[in-house]
């Protein structure tokens with residue numbers, strides 16, 4: 175009844191997974207594998223049935239229970255085993271372990287130890303494949319595999335919605351083993367039909383409720399053909415299955431109370447491996463068994479022979495090495511005075527014209543206001559595939575951007591307030607920042623996140639936060655906060671061309687400020703600070719909009735013949751500490767003014783690095799250091815309190831005056847002028 179070749183192939187692959195995991199379980203307590211292992215024994219048929227009909231250049235992902243998917247998709251077994259042993263010849267050089275397996279060349283996009291995280295990422299990859307098919311005519315596709323637990327995450331529903339809107343070429347395969355660690359479904363699901371929930375997004379669903387490998391294989395084969403022919407998905411398949419062993423680790427836990435005693439018996443009687451074996455004659459089974467044993471022995475030998483990575487490997491691939499740009503300067507001096515927001519627009523327009531891999535998306539990027547004008551006209555010029563608004567799904571849209579970036583596109587994701595990025599932290603920190611290192615260079619994430627800090631007109635607690643320090647903390651991310659139009663354009667182009675994720679911080683009040691900006695494209699160096707004003711009495715390092723306030727302070731101080739050197743770090747990670755240290759050596763005094771809170775902030779980092787660089791002070795004298803930033807409270811809405819919350823030209827000048835003269839800040843009087851008075855809201 176079934177094609178014998180198919181039966182043999184399924185049997186061989188399923189046996190390979192079973193025996194490989196039995197081997198892993200067998201050696202686990204000998205201490206050669208020192209990473210948590212989540213075995214698939216009992217539920218391998220889902221991965222084997224789902225991956226068999228795929229082509230090598232289709233891609234599949236999974237969460238931390240990923241061995242079966244990796245092997246089923248054709249991932250290199252030697253490299254997987256060496257990875258579990260933590261060796262240099264592992265698929266990620268020992269940086270991934272069992273929970274983050276990837277073999278992108280063979281279409282294993284990667285696993286993640288954060289449940290649900292790979293679902294939007296895999297959809298983002300599918301978005302890129304959809305765009306690719308428009309050029310090539312050939313539709314590749316992706317398969318996101320995940321457990322029943324992952325369907326409880328918000329990212330799952332956000333992704334279903336977006337995949338349905340964009341008709342993405344993706345198949346979602348839920349390996350429903352009824353358990354999330356020790357919690358059975360009935361404790362976690364109010365209604366027991368996940369297909370029903372998915373159908374409500376307009377997505378076609380299937381349910382295989384007996385673990386039948388041939389049913390899974392048939393549905394997958396038909397749906398893959400549909401997607402390839404119609405260049406349209408998505409599809410959702412729920413496969414009921416069962417895990418025989420404990421959640422994590424090599425042993426069984428059938429005595430534990432969270433399991434129903436009859437379940438295991440039922441599923442062992444319906445073991446798909448036994449079923450496949452029974453369809454082949456004994457001789458064939460023995461031959462296959464021998465082949466599988468040899469493959470596993472070979473993989474184990476490969477793993478044992480590998481070396482452990484050492485010091486030389488620790489820092490390798492923490493970032494994608496920066497490209498050398500020929501074009502650091504504009505070709506002609508055709509500068510004009512333009513606003514910051516127009517400089518952003520020009521950078522986007524020029525980069526999108528230069529490289530059709532660049533695309534722009536985010537809430538409202540295509541509306542009539544076009545993100546304060548920074549995206550106006552771009553949808554008409556570049557089309558809806560390359561400039562589009564999104565549902566309110568910040569978390570999954572970030573994952574989708576990451577997946578598209580992994581596939582070779584260069585997304586620019588826009589947030590109209592930085593506060594909204596708190597909904598993206600999982601994807602940004604657990605995936606964007608880590609993927610290149612964790613998968614040992616198999617993927618890059620050239621993603622730019624444009625994010626706006628709000629202020630004034632009562633933006634208050636949740637529309638005014640400046641959270642750059644959160645991102646500065648994370649290796650793998652870059653953070654830039656230009657304060658003038660010239661830097662905004664050159665740094666945005668540099669960020670788009672960089673192969674790493676860059677958080678591009680814009681302050682709402684900077685948008686209207688003008689400076690001379692060349693018409694041509696130009697790339698500014700990443701990690702280079704700018705000395706905005708020279709001076710010899712005090713170094714004032716100011717961040718983002720505080721540069722404007724520091725320049726006001728500088729004018730006040732000038733009247734008292736105090737010469738302040740104003741430095742804008744521009745890039746907060748990587749930080750150009752050298753330019754700051756050279757300045758402090760000259761002035762002997764440092765005032766850091768952050769456009770954020772002080773605690774564990776950019777100011778702490780800058781000051782620490784200066785002290786580390788000048789441990790003995792200057793000429794035996796300690797450096798005079800002070801810092802300013804937001805008041806240590808949540809930003810209040812009413813103007814009378816808001817004015818007290820932020821440093822301004824006067825308060826900065828007073829602090830600098832006190833540091834230089836040794837007198838009290840109170841002795842310093844000045845009139846504060848501010849562009850906030852002119853700002854007419856509402857947003």
Ligand SMILES: Cc1ncc(C[n+]2csc(CCOP(=O)(O)OP(=O)(O)O)c2C)c(N)n1
Nearest residue numbers: 239287288289321322323324351353354355
């Ligand atoms: C976001 C997140 N929350 C919690 C965990 C801890 N955790 C690891 S696996 C797991 C259960 C996942 O269940 P399911 O998605 O059904 O996959 P299964 O383990 O059954 O294969 C949990 C809760 C995690 N890794 N990530």
Ligand SMILES: [Mg+2]
Nearest residue numbers: 321322351353
């Ligand atoms: Mg489960």
